Amino acid sequence: MKEFFDINRFFKLVRKDYSERLPVTLKIVTIFSLLLAGFWVSLIIFNGSQVDAEARVLYIYAATFLAMLMAPFNLYKSYNHPKKGLDYIMLPASVTEKFASMLLNSIILLPFATFLGVLIADTFISTVNPSLFNGFAIVNLGSAGEIAEKYGEAVIVQLGFIFGNFLFKKNKVFKTLMSAAGLYILFAMVIMFLLTTVFKSDFEALKSLNTSIKVNSLSDFEHITGAEGITSLLKGFYYSVLVIFYVICPVSFLGGTYYKMKTQQY
């Protein structure tokens, strides 16, 4: 069992990984905080209008999401590098520990640091200059449930990027983005085909409904389950899409990443 996972060794590894990756983490946090500060300065210089807290909350979420996508390529870029990767792969810790430490750093520590850093910057600017930065973003973040839901969906996308980082050896970011775009287009085409061909009658039935469906996230599709005139087949399709996005995708990305870490040759 100790060869598979040892809690003391895991904490040593987390400490080592965090300590080595702290400069990169701070760099990312600083970049996103400075972007916000730069925006504020530009408002002062060009006499810009007041920015509401809601808009800045969007920036904070976007910055955190971008940091999450950047995390694997910045923190664990060299894992499968034929020369630079040897240092980490030969470290006496199990693949499970390295995998868990990598997830901890990429999914929790870096996003949390970015979120906190930008939020602190926003709070500081809002205190200093409330006329331009109206209200505090910190009190407009939404409920814990909403944050958790957004974070969960961001993590699923991030897991795909983490997998891309281990799948590709060269031009990782470009290839991952292209693969993500390709998958998205393929997924959209399949859904469009199913909705316009297989579920054509359901779609036509939707026209007669006195309901408007606003879709902000995938989970918003839940609302159509209560609508009349929707066949159980379409509902089944909807649940299949949910299972693909919330279960199959993350499990595949995690499994694929672990497999690549375990079987990577140098």
Place this chain on the structure above:
Amino acid sequence: MVTIDNLHFSYSRHTVFSGVTMKLEAGKIYGLLGQNGVGKTTLLKIISGLLRVKSGSCRVMEHNPFSREPGFLGELFFIPEDFVGPDMEVNKFARLRGEFYPNYDENKFSRLMTEFEVNGNEKFTRLSFGQQKKAIIAFALSTNTKLILMDEPSNGLDIPSKAQLRRVISQASSDETCIIISTHQVRDLENLIDPIIILDKNGVLLNATIEEISKKLCFELRALPGEGAIYNEPALGGYIVVDKNTSGEECKVNIEGLFNTVLLNKKLIKDIFNN
């Protein structure tokens, strides 16, 4: 320590090893020699668990290396030929990694760094290639692992550092450790490596101790080429003549001469050493 049995390995269509068998024991410093592309680095990587064997087996300290279990990794250190250090202080690098090795000796690391004249407070990225290499060799030897694999360790080292390298490797060797050094620079490591393993495209041409070699082959510097000798090589002051040792007296082995002799007389050498 290392048992390789009927090992086959290839990179897509390029076969590197087909049916290699050998045993490496503790308490020795093996010199792994061979021409470019015969698979010296590949063999070190297979032993380290960086590459997976296609068929046959490679067992290292009773472990399957490719499983890369922590217990195995904690008893092995591989120094690649072109080590690239991270953007961090050498001392910090050693401190953070040292605690993963059960027998890591921080004092030994400091001592070796001093001996190699490398400043541990500098970042790897600020050190020259040779200094980086000395730093990683110092760390490798301080881990006190049972198996140390070095790929061309003397490449990039200046002349005084090569002498220091010989000295520290010799000091690091014990009855429980096995050191395998792959090198082209045989003169840098002469008097240190024993036994000698010579690889070629078809596998192991020679795996013998210096004592065995000197009992079976005789190396002499003569004014003229030896008639009927196995190998003659022009050298300063005459010829290096390699012949069968018929007198039974041991003679000093010239590793470069041995290497060339083996490459040009593969079948004969196999016959001599298999009998």
